[in-house]
Amino acid sequence: MANKFYDPGEGRGARVNDLFAAIAPRYDLINDLQSLGMHRLWKRRLIGLAAPRPGETALDLCCGTGDIAFGLAARGARVMGLDFSGAMLRVADLRSRARTTPGEAPKFIQGDAMRTGLPSGAFDVVTIGYGLRNLSSWEQGLAEIQRVAKPGGRVLVLDFGKPDSPAWRQAYFAYLRWVVPRFGKVFCGDSETHSYILESLLHYPAQRGVERRMRELGWSGVEVFNLLGGMMSINYGRTPGGE
Numbered sequence: 461m462a463n464k465f466y467d468p469g470e471g472r473g474a475r476v477n478d479l480f481a482a483i484a485p486r487y488d489l490i491n492d493l494q495s496l497g498m499h500r501l502w503k504r505r506l507i508g509l510a511a512p513r514p515g516e517t518a519l520d521l522c523c524g525t526g527d528i529a530f531g532l533a534a535r536g537a538r539v540m541g542l543d544f545s546g547a548m549l550r551v552a553d554l555r556s557r558a559r560t561t562p563g564e565a566p567k568f569i570q571g572d573a574m575r576t577g578l579p580s581g582a583f584d585v586v587t588i589g590y591g592l593r594n595l596s597s598w599e600q601g602l603a604e605i606q607r608v609a610k611p612g613g614r615v616l617v618l619d620f621g622k623p624d625s626p627a628w629r630q631a632y633f634a635y636l637r638w639v640v641p642r643f644g645k646v647f648c649g650d651s652e653t654h655s656y657i658l659e660s661l662l663h664y665p666a667q668r669g670v671e672r673r674m675r676e677l678g679w680s681g682v683e684v685f686n687l688l689g690g691m692m693s694i695n696y697g698r699t700p701g702g703e
């Protein structure tokens with residue numbers, strides 16, 4: 461195995477859970493440092509594209525410490541955040557108690573994004589930020605999203621991307637390979653917590669593959685929003701049915 465947190469087989473979920481148990485207390489700090497705070501702008505962009513209206517229902521899968529869930533709730537949506545990591549959800553709960561933003565607080569629940577157990581056709585909006593890449597089957601994740609979204613539901617996937625430009629891609633992968641693992645080493649005592657990002661990205665089809673799959677599933681309005689030349693990306697689509 462190239463990275464101890466990346467297991468291509470049956471153990472994938474358990475290893476990913478170990479990873480987030482290790483980094484949960486410092487997750488928000490490292491995010492700010494490694495992206496120079498820009499992840500906040502990308503999440504804001506996602507929330508703007510999701511355009512939740514007051515009273516709409518929204519599900520944020522792989523919610524982690526809750527950034528996207530809190531952002532959707534501040535727009536007046538009734539939000540559920542789901543994650544399988546108890547450690548990440550504990551941070552989300554602490555933040556929820558301290559929060560000052562308007563709107564109903566998100567409800568955080570523990571569960572698996574590939575089989576949520578939530579009712580079918582329940583959500584106007586489904587978001588997943590830096591989560592799809594971590595699932596043992598991203599295709600199963602998208603299928604579950606389609607199941608829980610209302611017909612015509614708005615789906616947004618934010619994640620590390622693969623730039624189309626070979627030179628840009630090379631420079632970016634070099635940053636992920638040589639710089640980002642240092643954040644893991646300094647803040648978690650283990651560079652592998654963060655070399656995992658590149659390892660998982662190399663095994664993930666990123667924005668173009670997700671776009672293709674959304675089209676194969678018959679979703680409408682499918683679009684890719686590249687950020688920083690495709691280093692990050694947001695996939696947008698609406699599930700079949702609806703108006």
Ligand SMILES: C[S@@+](CC[C@H](N)C(=O)[O-])C[C@H]1O[C@@H](n2cnc3c(N)ncnc32)[C@H](O)[C@@H]1O
Pocket residue numbers: 473476477480521522523524525526527528542543544545548571572573574588589590591594595596
């Ligand atoms: C990189 S964090 C992203 C957190 C948050 N969405 C954000 O953007 O800051 C990935 C999250 O996905 C969760 N996760 C990974 N696989 C999961 C699964 N199968 N079911 C539920 N959560 C999962 C992890 O526990 C972790 O909290």
